[in-house]
Amino acid sequence: MQICGAIVPIIQIVWHCKLISQTDVFLEDHSKRSSNDTTAMPFRVKLDQINKSSSLGKLMPTNFYRRLQLITLAISLFSMSSPFAQDVDYPKGPVKLIVPIGAGGGTDILGRKVAQKLTEILKQSTFVENKAGAGSLIGTDFVAKASPDGYTLLVGGLFNMVMNKALMKNLPYDPAKDFVPLGYVSSYPFVLTLRPDFPANNLAEMVKVMKEKPGQYSYGSAGVGTLQHVWGNILLRNLGLELIHVPFKGSPPAYQEMMAGRLDMIFDNVSSSKSYVQTGRIKGIAVSSEKRTLALPNLPTINETNLTKFNGESWFGIFAPTGTSPAIVNKLRAAMAQINKDSEFNAQIEQDGGRLLNIPASQQQAFLLDEINRWVPVVINSNIKID
Numbered sequence: 001m002q003i004c005g006a007i008v009p010i011i012q013i014v015w016h017c018k019l020i021s022q023t024d025v026f027l028e029d030h031s032k033r034s035s036n037d038t039t040a041m042p043f044r045v046k047l048d049q050i051n052k053s054s055s056l057g058k059l060m061p062t063n064f065y066r067r068l069q070l071i072t073l074a075i076s077l078f079s080m081s082s083p084f085a086q087d088v089d090y091p092k093g094p095v096k097l098i099v100p101i102g103a104g105g106g107t108d109i110l111g112r113k114v115a116q117k118l119t120e121i122l123k124q125s126t127f128v129e130n131k132a133g134a135g136s137l138i139g140t141d142f143v144a145k146a147s148p149d150g151y152t153l154l155v156g157g158l159f160n161m162v163m164n165k166a167l168m169k170n171l172p173y174d175p176a177k178d179f180v181p182l183g184y185v186s187s188y189p190f191v192l193t194l195r196p197d198f199p200a201n202n203l204a205e206m207v208k209v210m211k212e213k214p215g216q217y218s219y220g221s222a223g224v225g226t227l228q229h230v231w232g233n234i235l236l237r238n239l240g241l242e243l244i245h246v247p248f249k250g251s252p253p254a255y256q257e258m259m260a261g262r263l264d265m266i267f268d269n270v271s272s273s274k275s276y277v278q279t280g281r282i283k284g285i286a287v288s289s290e291k292r293t294l295a296l297p298n299l300p301t302i303n304e305t306n307l308t309k310f311n312g313e314s315w316f317g318i319f320a321p322t323g324t325s326p327a328i329v330n331k332l333r334a335a336m337a338q339i340n341k342d343s344e345f346n347a348q349i350e351q352d353g354g355r356l357l358n359i360p361a362s363q364q365q366a367f368l369l370d371e372i373n374r375w376v377p378v379v380i381n382s383n384i385k386i387d
Helices: 002-016 024-030 055-059 062-081 106-122 137-144 158-167 203-212 227-238 251-259 270-278 326-340 343-351 361-381
Strands: 095-099 126-130 152-157 179-194 218-221 244-247 265-269 283-287 313-321
Touching: 095 106, 095 137, 106 126, 106 152, 106 179, 106 265, 106 270, 106 313, 106 326, 106 343, 137 152, 137 158, 137 313, 152 158, 152 179, 158 227, 158 313, 158 361, 179 227, 179 270, 179 326, 179 361, 203 283, 218 227, 218 251, 227 244, 227 265, 227 361, 251 265, 251 270, 265 270, 270 283, 313 326, 326 343
Parallel strands: 095 126, 095 152, 218 244, 218 265
Antiparallel strands: 152 313, 179 265, 179 283, 179 313
């Protein structure tokens, strides 16, 4: 901290200043203590090192020197140990932001926007690297085991920080212990969509058609264990429907199959599905949020249909491996806080159908734990197995 760096030389100046008046009045209670009493002086500097012949030495009582030495030492130690006091030379090179989902989906889109802003703020290149596979497991575990030096970060969210914990018995990482949240970015509703020629235009009609031919319709996802898979499964079970799950490597291939008429349904992030719905390439049926989304205001919420209850939004944040130095964590948290205040970035989030998540650093870990406690029992009760 610059303040601490300034205090130390100030005290050193005071140490040698000849203009200080007598301060016996402040130390009257200790004036009778023996000069040999060292019980409260664990870091005592030998007093014979003080120049007694100087005017300062004649003016100041012995205890004043002891206290001044301790104050100087304490501030020096604080300056060295405090994460705020360190002059962090970071980053010195490019920062890698791991997106554990394939390119082109909502997670990837958001990750690239965050990377661009981090590049501007940190004055170093921050680039996205997609590490898809095993329902986001590969990329997430890669960051959990990466060197905690601040150069490998993770785009985390409900899908990999919460759902994987519920789905996998032998999860190789612990979301609550192996990662440090640097800042949450935004949350988005999911949109239930159908292929353009599907013979239904609302949720009630969709349910009627699919119940007539159980097990003959399909729904897609960005991979096994992804949020499209899990939430799609939960929603369909709540509606009493049985569909065939078709996993893809990312959302874009699923939309291509839907537009070609070979896939019937996908339940996906609004940032991914919005443009397809707006241009009529697929049908939008309902959204998962508590309120309608401004991106697709004509679509009702699932709760509005009165067919079932479903209220959920997919949130995203940036995480570092546990063990990352407090100084680097603080610098990255400051950068994320700056992004949250960026009007251009906020406008992009809203345009994509999301809402900003501005959670203070002191509450970020608690938010993660709350989401784990909320969703893990729901997923376990759905009996989805992926390992």
